[in-house]
Amino acid sequence: MNINVSGVNQTKNTENNNVKQGQNAGGRVQVSAPQTAMPSKEAGIALLQRLNTGDVFTGKITNITQNQITLLLSNSSTVTATLADALSFNIGDLASFAIKDNSGEQIVLKSVNTENLKNLMNDRSVQNAIKNAGLSVNDTTVSLVHNLMKQNMPIDANTLNRYIRLLDSVPNATPEDVVLMSKMGIPVTEENVNALHDYYDFRDGISGKAADMASGAAQITAELAAESPEEAAQFIRDFTSSFGAELGSVENMGAAMDKETLESLSGQLKDMAGIPPEEVEIPENLQEGEKAALKPADNAQQEPKLTAFQEQVKELADKVKDGSISAKEFLNGLSALMDKPEIEKSALSKMLSGDEFGKTLENMVRQEMFLKPEDINKDSLKRLYAKIINDSNNIAQKFGGDPKMAPIVQNAAQTANDVHFLNDASHFMSFVQIPIKMSGQNAHGDLYVYTNKRNRGEARDELKALLHLDMDNLGPMDIFVALKSNNVTTNFKVANDEILDYIESHMDELTAALNRKGYNVTNVVEVSSKDYSFKTSVIEEELPPTQIKRFTFDVRA
Secondary structure, eight states: OEEEESSOOSOOOTTOOOEEOOSSTTOBOEEOOOSSOOOHHHHHHHHHHTOOTTOEEEEEEEEEETTEEEEEETTSOEEEEEETTGGGSOTTOEEEEEEEEEOSSOEEEEEOOOHHHHHHHTOHHHHHHHHHTTOOOSHHHHHHHHHHHHTTOOOOHHHHHHHHHHHHHOTTOOHHHHHHHHHHTOOOOHHHHHHHHHHHTSSSHHHHHHHHHHHHHHHHHHHHHHHOHHHHHHHHHHHHHTSOOOSSOOOOHHHHSOHHHHHHHHHHHHHHTTOOOOOOOOOTTSOHHHHHHHSOOTTSOOOOOOOHHHHHHHHHHHHHHHTOSOHHHHHHHHHHHHTSTTOOHHHHHHHHTSHHHHHHHHHHHHHHHOBOGGGOSHHHHHHHHHHHHHHHHHHHHHHTTOGGGHHHHHHHHHHHHHHHHHHHHHTTEEEEEEEEEOSSTTOEEEEEEEEEOSSTTSOOOEEEEEEEEEETTTEEEEEEEEEETTEEEEEEEESSHHHHHHHHHHHHHHHHHHHHTTOEEEEEEEEOSOOOOHIIIIIHHHSOOOOOOOOOOOTTO
């Protein structure tokens, strides 16, 4: 439900400092006493104008007239808004809203109360529990009580104040974050909260950081090359040398990148050295007259002899074209040529800012941070995580003092934090993220494996895994697998009906292969735009939320 705030086309009060904004979009917003003598309504509008899209605030409903709703904010100012379903609220209710759009001319709000949270906001028992703890009733404290109750945890004054202190000390944490992390025994720190958010939707974590790191490195290289090819060459050398020895086998560019990309990159290399285009290849099926027209005239100028520098570039370009070189070898070879005086700077800048170079950098980073399925074992996973931490430290040491390098330094630091988070989480559940290199061009995925560790004395009779794939031809795909005894259940979530038909046409092959290994198989394939998530597929499996219907707790505790 959206509400439009009326009367916001007034001049903004640039000196109004009565709002402490959240750390990012969607953060909690705390409102303090007004600093000016504005009329109540103008102060409310000025307050909202200072909020960012996604910020959340709470107000008390003081009046409802048809579709008009008046909110009393905690700084004693008021704001009147148009709300489509205003009559579903009651005068006296506390309600929370998020800023959906704030253009300066109009503010659009969105109600963030689920029905359950709305009921909690106005439940006398919840209000008493919060007030007995000496806290104000707002969206943060109500959400905290809600999440504690879902986990069957106490809501006495000491508990509530302890969690409020955690929220105050870690501004990027939500009430749900601190409750879940405390339940899992994971320290509530800014780094761990960021890591938890990375894994909430299975799209970030190690794999997401790898893509971001490559993107950041490509951008830095292009910016440096525009000013100084020598500095850009040194950056490439420092960046590639920050990564230690690869684990397992390394794919050449031909196995990981498509032919068109390699041919384009090869041509860009030759342009960089001023190498003339190769002769046109004459197809065999042409008539003699057509072939003659394509052949150079007898008196045509002979192809000029290449210089030593051009020969070096051509050798590298030919290896790129046939894909017989790894991405790291290419980058090292390129950096050795970039600072030569013969380089054509405009062609170099064009290449370094192109998609082909970006894909090559991403391929190199994946070779360093991903494992092939056949290389995965307990020892290789430990060594991969240790390598990621060491490589991240190397990047921080080499680039930490240069503000221009901040994107990759911060990325590397957060990647290391994600690995530490996985280690902390493993004390509560056997959970690992394995970024994997798939055979074929531009195919990669993430394998998440986890088992319950709450009952350490009991045999672990069920293993669960989620494989998220991202492939050029099949697109994104999530495969949820559960293994219990010799029974295997798979659930394939694909992007469209065409992919569904393709998967189903080959499902018998998968079933037969698993049957031969002694497994009973149940397969489900469905089209779905909704992905599995760390929260629903892992955390809630370990910490199933309690359904809250009524309250029977003693608020005097």
